[in-house]
Amino acid sequence: MEELKRAVAREALKFIEDDMVVGLGTGSTTAYFIEYLGKLIMEGELEDVYGVPTSHQSRLLAIENGIPVVGLDEVDAIDIAVDGADEVDPQMNLIKGRGAALTMEKIIEYRAGTFLVLVDEGKLVERLGQRMPVPIEVIPAAWRAIAEEIEVFNAEAELRMASKKDGPVVTDNGNFILDARFHRIDDPLDLEIELNNIPGVVENGIFADIADVVLVGTKDGVRKMER
Numbered sequence: 569m570e571e572l573k574r575a576v577a578r579e580a581l582k583f584i585e586d587d588m589v590v591g592l593g594t595g596s597t598t599a600y601f602i603e604y605l606g607k608l609i610m611e612g613e614l615e616d617v618y619g620v621p622t623s624h625q626s627r628l629l630a631i632e633n634g635i636p637v638v639g640l641d642e643v644d645a646i647d648i649a650v651d652g653a654d655e656v657d658p659q660m661n662l663i664k665g666r667g668a669a670l671t672m673e674k675i676i677e678y679r680a681g682t683f684l685v686l687v688d689e690g691k692l693v694e695r696l697g698q699r700m701p702v703p704i705e706v707i708p709a710a711w712r713a714i715a716e717e718i719e720v721f722n723a724e725a726e727l728r729m730a731s732k733k734d735g736p737v738v739t740d741n742g743n744f745i746l747d748a749r750f751h752r753i754d755d756p757l758d759l760e761i762e763l764n765n766i767p768g769v770v771e772n773g774i775f776a777d778i779a780d781v782v783l784v785g786t787k788d789g790v791r792k793m794e795r
């Protein structure tokens with residue numbers, strides 16, 4: 569599994585050129601990409617490349633690996649964003665947010681000239697929600713009201729609890745995460761919009777229609793899905 573993640577991360581380097589501003593995703597697959605990208609920059613193989621982190625995790629990793637970091641408000645545009653995903657359907661719609669960084673990820677990836685997704689073949693599903701719940705970032709005071717409202721969508725939502733802290737997971741933005749299991753997601757784009765219409769929802773982990781390229785690590789090599 570780790571070798572498949574490394575393979576897609578290495579392949580992603582082919583998309584990076586001098587003078588690019590690169591959105592840096594969150595998670596274990598992107599961590600390999602950040603490591604390899606930093607190496608190329610440190611060795612002088614790539615020049616004037618800047619990273620825009622999507623989380624505390626990617627910011628710390630970028631600094632550790634020698635990638636110059638800038639904020640979203642310091643750049644005119646993002647050339648490419650590179651990130652992992654938890655599920656990918658045949659239309660390249662995604663579920664993201666296992667790492668609770670979905671809001672900043674979506675803000676940056678929506679704006680990127682190219683959004684490149686890195687997954688292993690175990691993440692491919694016929695229909696979103698088949699294996700993973702949809703993470704929803706919510707304003708803390710509203711978590712219970714939103715969890716109840718989500719039932720209207722034929723789903724059950726659970727407050728995500730932390731493992732190395734007492735109480736709930738608190739996102740980089742100071743909010744809570746609800747993990748919502750939907751019985752069936754027929755129209756990801758519609759559900760993405762509907763969920764964001766609920767007051768108190770900051771963002772949700774359905775990324776419909778924004779991935780441009782998906783690199784899939786398989787035992788037989790890296791496969792490319794493209795729009």
Ligand SMILES: O=C(CO)[C@H](O)[C@H](O)COP(=O)(O)O
Pocket residue numbers: 593594595596597598651652653654663664665666667668669670673
């Ligand atoms: O959305 C994410 C974090 O919020 C991650 O990109 C997603 O969970 C995939 O992570 P990994 O590469 O570790 O499987």
